[in-house]
Amino acid sequence: ETWEEETPGLAGGPGGSGAESSVAEAPPGTLDLLLDEGSKQLPQAIIIGVKKGGTRALLEFLRVHPDVRAVGAEPHFFDRSYDKGLAWYRDLMPRTLDGHRITSYNVCYTKLLFLLGDPVTRAISDYTQTLSKRPDIPSFESLTFRNRSAGVIDTSWSALQIGLYARHLEHWLRHFPLRQMLFVSGERLIRDPAGELGRVQDFLGLKRIITDKHFYFNKTKGFPCLKKAEGSGKPHCLGKTKGRTHPDIDGEVLRRLRDFYRPFNRKFYQMTGHDFGWDG
């Protein structure tokens, strides 16, 4: 919901589009989590979300856990404040229980949480957000095709490029082993937040404290809400607040896009061992 359009998200990971990719720095579009277990500090985890993927929601849910500290807001370090330096970024980090701040990325053990949603829906949300700021951009249909009559998809359009998850994962796998990665479904996070949070807590080595009893579903909104949000203790609903309606996209264009993504999605399911059901 909150990624700015410039955020490259998953596409800009290590070995990705960045000219000088370094695994010693967190890639763009990330949120950091510090995990405490008494005084023992567990390795840091990073949420890597794609724009419009629900990163904010996952972070809000996880912050309910007493052993999770997280930077309160997306620091936007990598896209906006890079010139302030890493020291500034570190100062944003909450302190761990024994009062120490994380001072370096222990990249070898960093766990990576990827939050991903259906690439076609994501592209439309992405486009809709841009459209709301720049109403004069071309139609979704004309941006989708390099040559519409020939049906050639424009894979250089970032809204489409971000959804090529199999390709991006290949870059990540050059730097991190698969066992340090968890792939969270944006769709399931909405349908069954407690179930997805169960997987996340297991992966992070946390006690399963966040369960069904922390959530209720707001039918009007179509999104899950926290009964008590961390910090305020008040109910907190996630999801769209600005009520942007998606433009009607030609059904034929959607069909072409689904065909286009299918092999990439299948490959991604194979790589992760996890069927996200985006092609159903």
Ligand SMILES: *[C@@H]1O[C@H](CO)[C@@H](O)[C@H](O)[C@H]1NC(C)=O
């Ligand atoms: C688009 O594709 C059609 C059909 O293949 C072709 O005849 C036409 O020259 C192409 N247009 C451009 C601008 O490439």
Ligand SMILES: *[C@@H]1O[C@H](CO)[C@@H](O)[C@H](O)[C@H]1NC(C)=O
């Ligand atoms: C449900 O969502 C609607 C629409 O955003 C909001 O007005 C309402 O207060 C919410 N209700 C609860 C119980 O969260």
